[in-house]
Amino acid sequence: MEWQLQDAKNQFSKVVQKARFEGPQEITVRGERTAVVLSAHDYDALRAGRPSLVDDLLAGPPWDDELAETVEARAKTPSRSAAF
Template identity: 85%
Template sequence: MEWQLQDAKNQFSKVVQKARHEGPQVVTVRGERTAIVLSAHDYDTLRAGRPTLVDDLLGGPAWDDELADAVDARSKTPSRGVAF
């Protein structure tokens, strides 16, 4: 079902209940689809099996020995002077 933003704001509990029992609810602004209200179950189903940002960062390419050595060999002092 589509809801104009003002109607969705005024009847938010109804929008949420319909999302829980009937499926996603579309919210429009000036006739343009702007947001979707999902039940927690639908959201969890949508996100299931997708990697998180942490998974993506940790799952990046492995560092070869040359790159690891270069990182370890870099200067440990700041590259810019610190003014006090």
């Protein structure tokens, strides 16, 4: 179902219930599809099997020796002073 933003705000609990039992609810702003409200079940199914950001970063290419040396050689103190 499609909801205008103002209607979705005014009837948020109904939007959530419809997402739970009827499927994704589309929210529009000035007639343009802007957001979709999903049930937790639908969201979990969408995310299943997908790597997290941490998984993606850890799966990146190994560092070559030059990059590893550059990282190790950098200053150990912060480059900016903290403004307290």
